[in-house]
Amino acid sequence: MDEQNSNPAETNAHKILLVEDDDALASVYLKRLQAEGFDVKRVSNGEDALASAIDYKPNLVILDIMMPKISGFEVLDIMRNTPETAKVKIVVLSALGQDSDKERAMSLGADDYLVKSQVVISDVIEKIKHHLTV
Numbered sequence: 001m002d003e004q005n006s007n008p009a010e011t012n013a014h015k016i017l018l019v020e021d022d023d024a025l026a027s028v029y030l031k032r033l034q035a036e037g038f039d040v041k042r043v044s045n046g047e048d049a050l051a052s053a054i055d056y057k058p059n060l061v062i063l064d065i066m067m068p069k070i071s072g073f074e075v076l077d078i079m080r081n082t083p084e085t086a087k088v089k090i091v092v093l094s095a096l097g098q099d100s101d102k103e104r105a106m107s108l109g110a111d112d113y114l115v116k117s118q119v120v121i122s123d124v125i126e127k128i129k130h131h132l133t134v
Contacts, residue, residue: 013037013038013039014038014039014059014060014132015038015039015040015041015056015057015058015059015060016033016038016039016040016041016058016059016060016061016062016128017040017041017042017043017049017052017053017056017058017060017061017062018030018033018040018041018042018043018062019042019043019044019045019046019048019049019061019062019063019064019067019072019075020042020044020062020064020093021044021045021064021066021067021068022064023044025116026042026044028121029042029062029121029124030042032121032125033125033128036125038128041056041058044067044068045067045068045069045070046067046068046069046070046071046072046074046075047069047070049061049063049067049070049075050070050075050078050079053079053082053084053085053088054082054084054085057084058088059088059089059132060088060089060090060091060128060131060132061079061088061089061090061091062091062093062124062128063075063076063090063091063092063093063094063110064092064093064094065092065094065095065096065101065105066094066095066096072092072094072105073104073105073108076090076092076105076108076109076110077108077109079109080108080109089111089131089132090109090110090111090112091110091111091112091113091114091124091127091128091131092105092110092112092113092114093114093116093119093124094113094114094115094116095115095116095117096115097115097117097118101113102115111131112127112131114127
């Protein structure tokens, strides 16, 4: 019985679902998030994101918008309208920098919207930590 509680840090790590179709970028984020102590699962398309959001039960989702199969906007809309995922924190990390894209994501229920070209990884980590402590 003691064995189950031997590493409480593992069970208490915040779970992050990284939804990114760019393998190089995803690899950088995956390594950094794991180094920060997060339990991270990466998927590369919207379909897998929706399935993983139910199975993996993340505390927070980092969501790209432009992806194969189902766009990030659609994933966001579906997650917010699904009881099991409605309250999960969602930080959009997209190449789309137009105000209209940001407004659309926020109106669909994103907790934050970051433009890839305007942030460095430490900014993203800071935002993640902020949303997980709110």
